[in-house]
Amino acid sequence: MLHHVTMAYDIDADKMLEVLRIGKEKLSDKGTKSAKKRVDPLRRQTGLPREAVIGRMVDSFRAGTG
Known part of the structure; x- marks a missing residue:
C-alpha cells in the first residue's frame, strides 16, 4: 500500500492563512x-x-516492512 501525506512539524497558522486562499x-x-x-x-x-x-x-516504517 502506498499512502501520500504532508505532515507539518511546526507551522505558523496565521501566516498560512495569509498566503493560502481557502474558499x-x-x-x-x-x-x-x-x-x-x-x-x-x-x-x-x-x-x-x-x-x-x-x-x-x-x-x-522500518518495523512495518519486516
Missing part, C-alpha cells in the same frame, strides 16, 4: 468553519523535538 466551499466540505483549527502540527501533538519525531517515524 468557504472547501471548508464546508470538511465540516469546518476555520482552516486554522484544522492545522495540528506534530510538535504540538507530541511535545517532542523534531529529530525525535523523525526517528520514531523511521523506526515505525
Whole structure:
C-alpha cells in the first residue's frame, strides 16, 4: 500500500492563512468553519523535538516492512 501525506512539524497558522486562499466551499466540505483549527502540527501533538519525531517515524516504517 502506498499512502501520500504532508505532515507539518511546526507551522505558523496565521501566516498560512495569509498566503493560502481557502474558499468557504472547501471548508464546508470538511465540516469546518476555520482552516486554522484544522492545522495540528506534530510538535504540538507530541511535545517532542523534531529529530525525535523523525526517528520514531523511521523506526515505525522500518518495523512495518519486516
